[in-house]
Ligand code: FNR
Protein backbone atom coordinates (compact mmCIF):
# COMPACT_ATOMS: atom_id res chain seq x y z
CA UNK A 1 0.00 0.00 0.00
CA UNK A 2 1.13 3.56 -0.69
CA UNK A 3 2.06 5.82 2.16
CA UNK A 4 -0.85 7.61 3.79
CA UNK A 5 0.87 10.79 4.97
CA UNK A 6 3.89 12.98 4.25
CA UNK A 7 5.72 11.95 7.42
CA UNK A 8 5.81 8.35 6.21
CA UNK A 9 7.50 9.54 3.04
CA UNK A 10 10.27 11.12 5.08
CA UNK A 11 10.81 7.90 7.05
CA UNK A 12 10.97 5.85 3.86
CA UNK A 13 13.31 8.34 2.15
CA UNK A 14 15.57 8.40 5.19
CA UNK A 15 15.79 4.63 5.15
CA UNK A 16 16.55 4.56 1.45
CA UNK A 17 19.18 7.28 1.67
CA UNK A 18 20.91 5.67 4.64
CA UNK A 19 22.24 2.94 2.33
CA UNK A 20 25.65 4.58 1.86
CA UNK A 21 27.74 7.37 3.35
CA UNK A 22 27.24 9.37 0.15
CA UNK A 23 23.46 9.14 0.19
CA UNK A 24 23.43 9.69 3.95
CA UNK A 25 25.10 13.06 3.28
CA UNK A 26 22.33 13.81 0.78
CA UNK A 27 19.70 12.98 3.40
CA UNK A 28 21.45 15.27 5.90
CA UNK A 29 21.66 18.07 3.33
CA UNK A 30 17.93 17.75 2.51
CA UNK A 31 16.65 17.24 6.04
CA UNK A 32 18.99 19.48 7.94
CA UNK A 33 18.79 23.05 9.10
CA UNK A 34 21.20 25.64 10.45
CA UNK A 35 23.14 25.16 13.69
CA UNK A 36 20.95 23.67 16.45
CA UNK A 37 17.96 23.36 14.10
CA UNK A 38 15.75 25.29 16.51
CA UNK A 39 13.98 27.22 13.75
CA UNK A 40 13.61 24.02 11.74
CA UNK A 41 11.73 22.43 14.65
CA UNK A 42 9.80 25.59 15.51
CA UNK A 43 8.38 25.80 11.97
CA UNK A 44 6.47 22.60 12.78
CA UNK A 45 5.80 23.14 16.46
CA UNK A 46 4.06 26.43 15.81
CA UNK A 47 1.53 24.77 13.49
CA UNK A 48 0.89 22.05 16.05
CA UNK A 49 0.06 24.62 18.71
CA UNK A 50 -2.64 26.35 16.66
CA UNK A 51 -6.14 24.92 17.06
CA UNK A 52 -8.88 24.80 14.47
CA UNK A 53 -12.59 25.24 15.14
CA UNK A 54 -14.90 22.53 13.79
CA UNK A 55 -18.17 23.86 12.36
CA UNK A 56 -21.29 21.76 12.02
CA UNK A 57 -24.45 21.66 9.92
CA UNK A 58 -22.92 23.63 7.08
CA UNK A 59 -23.56 22.36 3.54
CA UNK A 60 -20.06 21.24 2.56
CA UNK A 61 -21.19 18.73 -0.06
CA UNK A 62 -19.42 20.70 -2.79
CA UNK A 63 -15.90 21.91 -2.11
CA UNK A 64 -13.37 23.52 -4.43
CA UNK A 65 -9.66 23.79 -3.76
CA UNK A 66 -8.95 25.83 -6.88
CA UNK A 67 -7.46 29.28 -6.51
CA UNK A 68 -5.01 31.63 -8.21
CA UNK A 69 -1.60 33.14 -7.61
CA UNK A 70 -0.62 36.23 -9.62
CA UNK A 71 -3.71 35.59 -11.79
CA UNK A 72 -2.52 32.09 -12.65
CA UNK A 73 -5.09 29.38 -11.95
CA UNK A 74 -3.96 26.48 -9.78
CA UNK A 75 -5.92 23.42 -8.68
CA UNK A 76 -4.82 23.64 -5.06
CA UNK A 77 -3.18 26.39 -2.96
CA UNK A 78 0.14 24.57 -2.82
CA UNK A 79 3.18 25.40 -4.98
CA UNK A 80 6.42 23.47 -5.09
CA UNK A 81 9.21 25.36 -3.33
CA UNK A 82 12.48 25.89 -5.17
CA UNK A 83 14.96 23.24 -4.11
CA UNK A 84 18.47 22.69 -5.40
CA UNK A 85 20.11 19.48 -6.69
CA UNK A 86 17.11 17.22 -7.20
CA UNK A 87 19.20 14.73 -9.21
CA UNK A 88 20.64 13.68 -5.85
CA UNK A 89 17.22 12.28 -4.93
CA UNK A 90 16.32 10.56 -8.20
CA UNK A 91 17.85 10.22 -11.65
CA UNK A 92 14.86 12.02 -13.22
CA UNK A 93 15.52 14.95 -10.86
CA UNK A 94 13.59 18.16 -11.51
CA UNK A 95 11.80 16.71 -14.54
CA UNK A 96 9.95 14.24 -12.30
CA UNK A 97 8.98 17.05 -9.93
CA UNK A 98 7.81 19.24 -12.80
CA UNK A 99 5.69 16.45 -14.31
CA UNK A 100 4.05 15.75 -10.96
CA UNK A 101 3.36 19.47 -10.40
CA UNK A 102 1.89 19.77 -13.87
CA UNK A 103 -0.31 16.68 -13.37
CA UNK A 104 -1.55 18.07 -10.05
CA UNK A 105 -2.40 21.40 -11.71
CA UNK A 106 0.08 23.51 -9.85
CA UNK A 107 3.32 25.46 -10.23
CA UNK A 108 6.88 24.34 -9.70
CA UNK A 109 9.42 26.97 -8.72
CA UNK A 110 12.66 25.87 -10.36
CA UNK A 111 15.88 26.69 -8.52
CA UNK A 112 18.86 28.46 -10.03
CA UNK A 113 20.81 25.54 -8.54
CA UNK A 114 18.74 22.90 -10.35
CA UNK A 115 20.45 19.90 -11.87
CA UNK A 116 18.25 20.28 -14.98
CA UNK A 117 18.32 23.34 -17.23
CA UNK A 118 15.39 25.71 -16.76
CA UNK A 119 14.46 25.39 -20.45
CA UNK A 120 13.91 21.65 -20.03
CA UNK A 121 11.81 22.11 -16.89
CA UNK A 122 9.72 24.82 -18.56
CA UNK A 123 8.88 22.49 -21.46
CA UNK A 124 6.91 20.25 -19.09
CA UNK A 125 4.42 23.12 -18.65
CA UNK A 126 4.19 23.73 -22.39
CA UNK A 127 0.72 22.18 -22.79
CA UNK A 128 -2.80 23.45 -23.42
CA UNK A 129 -4.15 22.98 -19.93
CA UNK A 130 -1.29 24.83 -18.25
CA UNK A 131 -1.43 27.57 -20.88
CA UNK A 132 -5.19 28.06 -20.48
CA UNK A 133 -4.68 28.40 -16.74
CA UNK A 134 -1.91 30.94 -17.35
CA UNK A 135 0.39 28.92 -15.12
CA UNK A 136 3.85 27.63 -15.80
CA UNK A 137 7.20 27.19 -14.19
CA UNK A 138 8.41 30.02 -11.99
CA UNK A 139 12.14 30.61 -11.98
CA UNK A 140 13.90 31.16 -8.66
CA UNK A 141 16.89 33.47 -8.97
CA UNK A 142 19.98 33.79 -6.84
CA UNK A 143 21.89 37.02 -7.53
CA UNK A 144 25.45 36.27 -8.59
CA UNK A 145 28.38 38.65 -8.06
CA UNK A 146 28.70 38.63 -11.85
CA UNK A 147 25.88 40.96 -12.86
CA UNK A 148 25.90 39.86 -16.48
CA UNK A 149 25.50 36.27 -15.40
CA UNK A 150 22.51 37.26 -13.27
CA UNK A 151 21.01 39.25 -16.15
CA UNK A 152 21.56 36.24 -18.43
CA UNK A 153 19.64 33.97 -16.06
CA UNK A 154 16.71 36.39 -16.01
CA UNK A 155 16.68 36.71 -19.79
CA UNK A 156 16.74 32.95 -20.21
CA UNK A 157 13.90 32.52 -17.71
CA UNK A 158 11.77 34.98 -19.67
CA UNK A 159 12.61 33.30 -22.98
CA UNK A 160 11.87 29.85 -21.53
CA UNK A 161 8.35 30.95 -20.56
CA UNK A 162 8.73 31.37 -16.81
CA UNK A 163 5.56 33.07 -15.56
CA UNK A 164 7.13 34.80 -12.53
CA UNK A 165 10.58 35.52 -11.17
CA UNK A 166 11.24 34.56 -7.55
CA UNK A 167 14.28 36.26 -6.03
CA UNK A 168 15.55 34.54 -2.90
CA UNK A 169 16.92 37.16 -0.52
CA UNK A 170 17.70 35.23 2.65
CA UNK A 171 21.01 33.72 1.54
CA UNK A 172 23.53 36.59 1.11
CA UNK A 173 25.77 34.17 2.99
CA UNK A 174 25.13 30.51 3.60
CA UNK A 175 23.66 29.60 7.00
CA UNK A 176 25.93 27.50 9.18
CA UNK A 177 24.90 23.92 8.53
CA UNK A 178 26.80 21.67 10.86
CA UNK A 179 25.69 18.45 9.19
CA UNK A 180 27.06 19.53 5.79
CA UNK A 181 30.32 20.67 7.36
CA UNK A 182 30.75 17.36 9.16
CA UNK A 183 29.91 15.37 5.97
CA UNK A 184 32.08 17.52 3.65
CA UNK A 185 28.97 17.81 1.49
CA UNK A 186 29.94 17.60 -2.20
CA UNK A 187 28.23 16.95 -5.53
CA UNK A 188 29.16 13.71 -7.32
CA UNK A 189 30.93 14.42 -10.63
CA UNK A 190 27.86 13.66 -12.80
CA UNK A 191 25.63 16.15 -10.93
CA UNK A 192 26.02 19.71 -12.16
CA UNK A 193 24.26 23.04 -11.83
CA UNK A 194 22.90 22.91 -15.36
CA UNK A 195 21.72 26.53 -15.53
CA UNK A 196 25.32 27.62 -15.16
CA UNK A 197 26.94 25.04 -17.41
CA UNK A 198 28.83 26.72 -20.25
CA UNK A 199 27.44 30.15 -19.31
CA UNK A 200 30.57 31.56 -17.74
CA UNK A 201 29.44 30.70 -14.21
CA UNK A 202 30.54 27.87 -12.00
CA UNK A 203 28.48 24.69 -12.43
CA UNK A 204 30.23 22.75 -9.66
CA UNK A 205 31.48 23.40 -6.15
CA UNK A 206 35.02 24.78 -5.87
CA UNK A 207 37.82 22.21 -5.70
CA UNK A 208 39.90 21.44 -2.70
CA UNK A 209 37.54 22.76 -0.02
CA UNK A 210 36.90 20.89 3.18
CA UNK A 211 33.61 21.32 5.02
CA UNK A 212 30.49 22.14 3.02
CA UNK A 213 31.19 22.50 -0.69
CA UNK A 214 27.87 24.31 -1.05
CA UNK A 215 28.84 26.91 1.54
CA UNK A 216 32.08 27.51 -0.35
CA UNK A 217 30.13 27.83 -3.63
CA UNK A 218 27.60 30.28 -2.23
CA UNK A 219 30.19 32.39 -0.49
CA UNK A 220 32.28 32.56 -3.69
CA UNK A 221 29.45 33.19 -6.13
CA UNK A 222 26.45 34.93 -4.58
CA UNK A 223 26.32 38.70 -4.36
CA UNK A 224 26.15 39.63 -0.68
CA UNK A 225 26.09 43.33 -1.60
CA UNK A 226 22.68 43.08 -3.34
CA UNK A 227 20.18 45.57 -1.81
CA UNK A 228 16.74 47.09 -2.36
CA UNK A 229 18.31 49.41 -4.92
CA UNK A 230 19.21 46.39 -7.00
CA UNK A 231 15.58 45.24 -6.87
CA UNK A 232 14.83 48.26 -9.06
CA UNK A 233 17.49 47.05 -11.51
CA UNK A 234 16.00 43.56 -11.46
CA UNK A 235 12.47 44.83 -12.07
CA UNK A 236 13.77 46.92 -14.98
CA UNK A 237 15.00 43.74 -16.70
CA UNK A 238 11.61 42.09 -17.06
CA UNK A 239 7.87 42.55 -17.25
CA UNK A 240 7.42 39.36 -15.26
CA UNK A 241 5.98 39.75 -11.77
CA UNK A 242 8.81 39.71 -9.21
CA UNK A 243 8.34 37.71 -6.03
CA UNK A 244 10.71 38.09 -3.08
CA UNK A 245 11.32 34.94 -1.05
CA UNK A 246 12.62 35.14 2.48
CA UNK A 247 10.77 38.08 4.04
CA UNK A 248 10.37 37.61 7.80
CA UNK A 249 9.21 40.98 9.20
CA UNK A 250 6.80 43.83 8.52
CA UNK A 251 9.65 46.32 7.89
CA UNK A 252 10.94 44.30 4.94
CA UNK A 253 7.42 43.65 3.66
CA UNK A 254 6.83 47.42 3.58
CA UNK A 255 10.07 47.91 1.63
CA UNK A 256 9.05 45.16 -0.79
CA UNK A 257 5.74 46.93 -1.33
CA UNK A 258 7.48 50.27 -1.94
CA UNK A 259 9.68 48.62 -4.55
CA UNK A 260 6.76 47.34 -6.59
CA UNK A 261 7.15 43.67 -5.76
CA UNK A 262 4.15 41.52 -6.79
CA UNK A 263 4.33 39.03 -3.93
CA UNK A 264 6.47 37.95 -1.00
CA UNK A 265 7.14 34.50 0.39
CA UNK A 266 7.31 34.46 4.18
CA UNK A 267 10.18 32.02 4.59
CA UNK A 268 13.13 31.24 6.85
CA UNK A 269 14.43 28.89 4.15
CA UNK A 270 13.09 25.88 6.00
CA UNK A 271 15.22 26.72 9.06
CA UNK A 272 18.39 26.44 6.97
CA UNK A 273 19.71 29.99 7.23
CA UNK A 274 19.41 31.94 10.51
CA UNK A 275 18.87 29.60 13.41
CA UNK A 276 16.58 30.95 16.15
CA UNK A 277 14.67 33.06 13.60
CA UNK A 278 10.94 32.74 14.35
CA UNK A 279 8.67 30.12 12.86
CA UNK A 280 7.14 31.50 9.68
CA UNK A 281 3.52 31.10 10.80
CA UNK A 282 4.31 33.28 13.83
CA UNK A 283 5.24 36.29 11.67
CA UNK A 284 2.67 35.80 8.92
CA UNK A 285 0.07 38.17 10.38
CA UNK A 286 2.38 41.19 10.60
CA UNK A 287 3.47 40.64 7.00
CA UNK A 288 -0.09 40.21 5.71
CA UNK A 289 -0.99 43.47 7.48
CA UNK A 290 2.01 45.27 5.95
CA UNK A 291 1.18 43.92 2.47
CA UNK A 292 -2.25 45.51 2.83
CA UNK A 293 -3.66 43.68 -0.21
CA UNK A 294 -1.10 45.39 -2.48
CA UNK A 295 1.06 42.27 -2.69
CA UNK A 296 0.19 38.61 -2.45
CA UNK A 297 1.69 36.78 0.51
CA UNK A 298 2.75 33.13 0.43
CA UNK A 299 4.40 31.12 3.17
CA UNK A 300 6.63 28.08 3.51
CA UNK A 301 8.37 26.07 6.22
CA UNK A 302 7.00 23.07 8.06
CA UNK A 303 3.87 22.46 6.01
CA UNK A 304 3.26 18.72 6.41
CA UNK A 305 -0.51 18.35 6.84
CA UNK A 306 -3.68 19.65 5.23
CA UNK A 307 -4.49 21.31 8.57
CA UNK A 308 -1.22 23.31 8.25
CA UNK A 309 -2.31 24.61 4.84
CA UNK A 310 -5.70 25.68 6.18
CA UNK A 311 -4.05 27.46 9.14
CA UNK A 312 -1.67 29.36 6.83
CA UNK A 313 -4.60 30.47 4.66
CA UNK A 314 -6.60 31.40 7.76
CA UNK A 315 -3.81 33.78 8.78
CA UNK A 316 -3.92 35.41 5.36
CA UNK A 317 -1.53 33.53 3.06
CA UNK A 318 -2.77 33.24 -0.53
CA UNK A 319 -0.93 29.93 -0.96
CA UNK A 320 1.81 27.82 0.58
CA UNK A 321 5.03 26.38 -0.80
CA UNK A 322 5.88 22.79 -0.05
CA UNK A 323 9.55 21.93 0.44
CA UNK A 324 11.17 18.78 1.79
CA UNK A 325 8.19 16.38 1.42
CA UNK A 326 8.56 16.80 -2.34
CA UNK A 327 12.16 15.59 -2.10
CA UNK A 328 11.05 12.62 0.02
CA UNK A 329 8.45 11.66 -2.59
CA UNK A 330 11.06 12.07 -5.31
CA UNK A 331 13.66 9.95 -3.47
CA UNK A 332 11.18 7.16 -2.76
CA UNK A 333 9.35 6.95 -6.06
CA UNK A 334 10.27 9.65 -8.59
CA UNK A 335 7.41 11.42 -10.35
CA UNK A 336 4.86 9.04 -8.84
CA UNK A 337 6.12 9.77 -5.33
CA UNK A 338 5.90 13.54 -5.79
CA UNK A 339 2.40 13.20 -7.29
CA UNK A 340 1.29 11.08 -4.37
CA UNK A 341 2.70 13.61 -1.88
CA UNK A 342 0.65 16.34 -3.57
CA UNK A 343 -2.46 14.12 -3.72
CA UNK A 344 -2.20 13.29 -0.01
CA UNK A 345 -1.90 16.96 0.94
CA UNK A 346 -4.79 17.85 -1.35
CA UNK A 347 -6.98 15.16 0.19
CA UNK A 348 -6.09 16.26 3.73
CA UNK A 349 -6.88 19.89 2.92
CA UNK A 350 -10.19 18.85 1.37
CA UNK A 351 -11.17 16.90 4.51
CA UNK A 352 -10.08 19.77 6.77
CA UNK A 353 -12.18 22.25 4.78
CA UNK A 354 -15.21 19.97 5.06
CA UNK A 355 -14.81 19.73 8.84
CA UNK A 356 -14.29 23.49 9.28
CA UNK A 357 -17.32 24.42 7.19
CA UNK A 358 -15.34 25.78 4.22
CA UNK A 359 -16.32 25.19 0.62
CA UNK A 360 -13.83 27.42 -1.20
CA UNK A 361 -10.27 28.65 -0.73
CA UNK A 362 -11.35 32.28 -1.03
CA UNK A 363 -13.87 31.70 1.78
CA UNK A 364 -11.17 30.69 4.29
CA UNK A 365 -10.41 33.28 6.96
CA UNK A 366 -9.46 33.48 10.63
CA UNK A 367 -12.94 32.39 11.71
CA UNK A 368 -11.78 28.78 11.21
CA UNK A 369 -9.32 29.22 14.09
CA UNK A 370 -10.28 28.37 17.67
CA UNK A 371 -11.21 31.67 19.31
CA UNK A 372 -7.99 32.28 21.23
CA UNK A 373 -6.01 32.01 17.97
CA UNK A 374 -8.17 34.42 15.96
CA UNK A 375 -6.55 37.60 14.66
C1 FNR B 1 15.85 24.57 -0.19
N1 FNR B 1 15.37 25.86 -0.31
C2 FNR B 1 15.77 26.63 -1.37
N2 FNR B 1 15.24 27.87 -1.56
C3 FNR B 1 15.59 28.61 -2.62
O1 FNR B 1 15.09 29.72 -2.76
N3 FNR B 1 16.45 28.12 -3.54
C4 FNR B 1 17.02 26.90 -3.45
O2 FNR B 1 17.78 26.48 -4.30
C5 FNR B 1 16.69 26.12 -2.31
N4 FNR B 1 17.24 24.91 -2.14
C6 FNR B 1 16.81 24.10 -1.12
C7 FNR B 1 17.30 22.80 -1.02
C8 FNR B 1 16.81 21.96 -0.04
C9 FNR B 1 17.35 20.56 0.06
C10 FNR B 1 15.82 22.42 0.87
C11 FNR B 1 15.26 21.51 1.94
C12 FNR B 1 15.36 23.70 0.79
C13 FNR B 1 14.34 26.36 0.63
C14 FNR B 1 12.93 25.98 0.15
O3 FNR B 1 12.58 26.69 -1.01
C15 FNR B 1 11.85 26.28 1.21
O4 FNR B 1 11.97 27.62 1.64
C16 FNR B 1 11.89 25.37 2.42
O5 FNR B 1 12.35 24.08 2.09
C17 FNR B 1 10.47 25.26 3.00
O6 FNR B 1 10.45 24.52 4.15
P1 FNR B 1 10.00 22.97 4.25
O7 FNR B 1 8.68 22.78 3.54
O8 FNR B 1 11.11 22.17 3.64
O9 FNR B 1 9.91 22.78 5.73
Ligand code: LAC
Pocket residue numbers: 084113171269272
Ligand atom coordinates in the same frame (compact mmCIF):
# COMPACT_ATOMS: atom_id res chain seq x y z
C1 LAC C 1 19.84 25.43 0.28
C2 LAC C 1 20.20 26.45 -0.75
C3 LAC C 1 20.74 25.91 -1.99
O1 LAC C 1 18.98 25.70 1.10
O2 LAC C 1 19.17 27.32 -1.00
O3 LAC C 1 20.50 24.37 0.33
